[in-house]
Amino acid sequence: MNSLALACSGWRLNEFLALTKPRVVALIVFTAVIGMLLAAPGWPDPLRFLAASLGVAFAAAGAAASNCLAERSIDARMARTRARPLPTGGVSPRETAWFAATLTGLGLGILYWLVNPLTMGLTALTFFGYAVVYTRWLKPATPQNIVIGGASGAMPPLLGWTAMTGSVGHEALLLFLIIYAWTPPHFWALALYRREDYARAGLPMLPVTHGERYTLLSILLYTCILAAVSLLPLAAGMAGGIYLAAAVALDCYYLWLAWRLFRGYSDALARRAFAWSILYLGLLFASLLLDHFLVPPL
Numbered sequence: 001m002n003s004l005a006l007a008c009s010g011w012r013l014n015e016f017l018a019l020t021k022p023r024v025v026a027l028i029v030f031t032a033v034i035g036m037l038l039a040a041p042g043w044p045d046p047l048r049f050l051a052a053s054l055g056v057a058f059a060a061a062g063a064a065a066s067n068c069l070a071e072r073s074i075d076a077r078m079a080r081t082r083a084r085p086l087p088t089g090g091v092s093p094r095e096t097a098w099f100a101a102t103l104t105g106l107g108l109g110i111l112y113w114l115v116n117p118l119t120m121g122l123t124a125l126t127f128f129g130y131a132v133v134y135t136r137w138l139k140p141a142t143p144q145n146i147v148i149g150g151a152s153g154a155m156p157p158l159l160g161w162t163a164m165t166g167s168v169g170h171e172a173l174l175l176f177l178i179i180y181a182w183t184p185p186h187f188w189a190l191a192l193y194r195r196e197d198y199a200r201a202g203l204p205m206l207p208v209t210h211g212e213r214y215t216l217l218s219i220l221l222y223t224c225i226l227a228a229v230s231l232l233p234l235a236a237g238m239a240g241g242i243y244l245a246a247a248v249a250l251d252c253y254y255l256w257l258a259w260r261l262f263r264g265y266s267d268a269l270a271r272r273a274f275a276w277s278i279l280y281l282g283l284l285f286a287s288l289l290l291d292h293f294l295v296p297p298l
Helices: 003-007 010-019 022-038 046-070 093-115 117-138 145-153 156-165 170-193 195-201 211-230 241-263 267-294
Strands: none
Touching: 010 046, 010 093, 022 046, 022 156, 022 170, 022 267, 046 093, 046 117, 046 156, 093 117, 117 145, 117 156, 145 170, 156 170, 170 195, 170 211, 170 241, 170 267, 211 241, 241 267
């Protein structure tokens, strides 16, 4: 029985689906869709919109599977990841490599033929940045891995923008900058309550190399940066009153959480900050979209 037939049989389908990290891919596609919808005054062309969404989704799923392949030995040593398909033997490395290559190739092909070459090229660069530069080089080498490598994770709204316009505008760069500033405090909250896992795996995450207090201060400072960056769409004329109200409320609560975490750390509070960071990004981008369609820019 070939790999495709195996992938389509019963529980094996779930194993292959798990390789794609569906929740991460969903957030990537969501922010890419926001970029698409913000790129034009009205609604985008439905066929191009669908093709871009599928292309980004397939490429992101391929990158996730490539990450699982590269980190299978690390995943086996961490409580959070040891149940993934590769450490448990649910799929083989060879099957994962073919699966990742197929998804990535399909995604890039859709973007090239049905969207535009610029979006395909930027998506390929994003794939390389995440699957190779971040996963294989930065992550095991420096505690600043998530700061440098966060550029790949910040690309989706820019990809959505270029998919609709064929160019990179300053508005797309602001969307990129918001996610880039959001990534360190988001990830370091997770790294704090999982620091023993990372230490056991031999990964130089900030809480492992610099300790809890330094990481907490870094989270607080980066949250302040994020709050300032989140207001840039107002200065650029991209948003109006709805976004202003939402951004201020979301930023204030995030800053309050970061301050509480800095003043008195607990794993429970770190988990709360991590969960809030995901909701924060979704609500911030949703409010930007709502503002775009309902309120004229300031």
